[in-house]
Amino acid sequence: MRISELNFYPLKSGRGIALDEAEITAAGIPGDREMMVVDPTGMFITQRELQPLARLEVYPETDSVRFAMEGQGEIRVARPPADRRMETVVWKSSVNAALADDAANTVLSEWLGRDIRLVFFDEQARRVASPEWAGDNSPVTFADGYQVLVTTTGSLAALNVDMAAKGEGAVGMERFRPNIVLDHDQPWAEDGWTGIEIAGIRFDFVKPCARCIMTTQDQQTGSRDVPDPIPSMGRIRMSADRRVPGPLFGWNAVPRGTGRIKVGDVASVVAERPEAWAIKRRA
Numbered sequence: 001m002r003i004s005e006l007n008f009y010p011l012k013s014g015r016g017i018a019l020d021e022a023e024i025t026a027a028g029i030p031g032d033r034e035m036m037v038v039d040p041t042g043m044f045i046t047q048r049e050l051q052p053l054a055r056l057e058v059y060p061e062t063d064s065v066r067f068a069m070e071g072q073g074e075i076r077v078a079r080p081p082a083d084r085r086m087e088t089v090v091w092k093s094s095v096n097a098a099l100a101d102d103a104a105n106t107v108l109s110e111w112l113g114r115d116i117r118l119v120f121f122d123e124q125a126r127r128v129a130s131p132e133w134a135g136d137n138s139p140v141t142f143a144d145g146y147q148v149l150v151t152t153t154g155s156l157a158a159l160n161v162d163m164a165a166k167g168e169g170a171v172g173m174e175r176f177r178p179n180i181v182l183d184h185d186q187p188w189a190e191d192g193w194t195g196i197e198i199a200g201i202r203f204d205f206v207k208p209c210a211r212c213i214m215t216t217q218d219q220q221t222g223s224r225d226v227p228d229p230i231p232s233m234g235r236i237r238m239s240a241d242r243r244v245p246g247p248l249f250g251w252n253a254v255p256r257g258t259g260r261i262k263v264g265d266v267a268s269v270v271a272e273r274p275e276a277w278a279i280k281r282r283a
Helices: 051-055 102-112 153-165 230-236
Strands: 002-008 017-019 021-024 035-038 057-060 064-069 073-078 085-090 093-099 117-120 148-152 180-183 193-198 201-210 248-255 259-262 267-272
Touching: 002 021, 002 259, 035 085, 051 102, 073 102, 085 117, 102 117, 148 153, 148 201, 153 180, 153 230, 153 248, 193 248
Parallel strands: 148 180
Antiparallel strands: 002 017, 002 180, 021 259, 035 117, 057 064, 064 073, 085 093, 093 117, 148 248, 193 201, 193 267, 201 248
């Protein structure tokens, strides 16, 4: 099997950017989820509660970041100095992050219709993935929990077959916001893999990804008046393991090396699990 897509998401819950190739570090793809919007208290905000984030285009540059939104125009935001900081919270993690200037926060608040602050995961920021799943001292930025999300084309096809059978339409892979998409025909085969190797880099599959309401939103507009994959995942992808409850799609992966990967690279399975992740049988 080969890589069919590479993506990174400079702003947590903002639009993704497709890549032809990517560097891989211990923290994943550099720049992935390096920015985040928070409320005035520092609590993270995502499309779950602020759908217009899907409309926000973000283009990192050397010393600044260009933001654009249809109907609003564009602005350039300087990367903040290291001494301008804010305490933030993303899920159960506290992160001391760099804080964008007041003018940028005012404009972005107007665009998004809510009082927000833009923060950066800079060189002084520190966060690690859950040691229970990822091992000790596994660095991660503002991602939900882990460095890399991997999905397969075969699993998306199987999901869409089930949706079509119920007259529920179809969804694209962008709904699941993966970093690496593998062109692989067999649906759900990834449930039985311990990991993959690409260009000499091992990616350990540490935890399946439980899905939420964000998968029901159009990733260009934020609209929820679109085909919804949650009912189908409820029928065919409900976890039977209490450690990760809910509908599953894709696997969280931890890089165990560094290097570069590109679209078209061969991905090989490191090993098969003794037992694939347990899924509840269809009712």
